[in-house]
Amino acid sequence: MSDPRPGHDVPDSRGRTGLHRTGMDLAGNPDVRMREVEVTSDGWHVLRRTTFDYRGRSGEWTTQSRETYDRGNGATVLLYDPVGRTLLLSRQFRFPVYVNGHPDGMLIESAAGLLDGDGPEEAIRREAAEELGVTIGGLTHLFDLYMSPGSVTERVHFYAAPYTPADIAGGGGLEDEGEEIEPVVVPYDEALTMVADGRIADGKTVILVQWAALNLFG
Known part of the structure; x- marks a missing residue:
């Protein structure tokens, strides 16, 4: 035995x-x-x-x-201001990208996180509050994607939700998990440029910015 x-x-x-x-x-x-x-x-x-x-x-x-x-499944959300034509993203240090060619490892991303036993909507509301200090109202489900199907089982649930600058209160991530997350407000047109020149290099965020180009700010 x-x-x-x-x-x-x-x-x-x-x-x-x-x-x-x-x-x-x-x-x-x-x-x-x-x-x-x-x-x-x-x-x-x-x-x-x-x-x-x-x-x-x-x-x-x-x-x-x-x-x-x-690593379980995850969820992400594109927070957009339809009046100001801005996106609310985050900036944080990601060691895996730093060790694989990113200049400083400070990645600009949409709010995201693992489900950790919650439903996708509940999880992304939690993550948006923890990371960016935003309490999400209405959520629009976009699609569910396998982000690295050759080796990673994770399926990510994609959402979009409007926000206003007045909705932001707190954020920054969980200190006991070593998170230092900086909210970043990016004009939509600038976000497209940042995708093109590589300043936005996170896959899920690129997908969401391109979705916005087709559906929000055309």
Whole structure:
């Protein structure tokens, strides 16, 4: 008998078990047969190696293995002032982009966060309040996108919502999580230029700015 493994048979650092069973019951694609799921890292998020049989277009079955990073699903919102023609974004330090070529790691982004067990609307209202100090009224759901489908399981729920400058009170992120988030008001026309010249380089934010170009400020 193999030794107990955190996240498999015994609780991991967050008290989770059964992480190795994720995906084993999938039956939506008859050309995929699940074989084994191994938890290879069980930190705050979960890295798994999944082995499965795949039937290609020739009809031949092959055994393949993929690693997936599971950080849960998320939500993001474009906050826009229809009168002032501005967008309310954030600026914060992101180490992963800093270590991968961004000049200073200070990324300009739309408000976003993980669902953490909440519904998407509830989660993005929470994140907008924490990060930017905005209490959102009406929300418009835009679409749900897989942002890095080759390796990350996350699906992001996209929203848009109007705001006024008077709606901003507080924000800055959660101090106990080391967040230092600066609200940034960007004129819409400037946001388009910032996408073009690379000053806005965050994928979800580029998508939302382009959505605004098609639907808000044409």
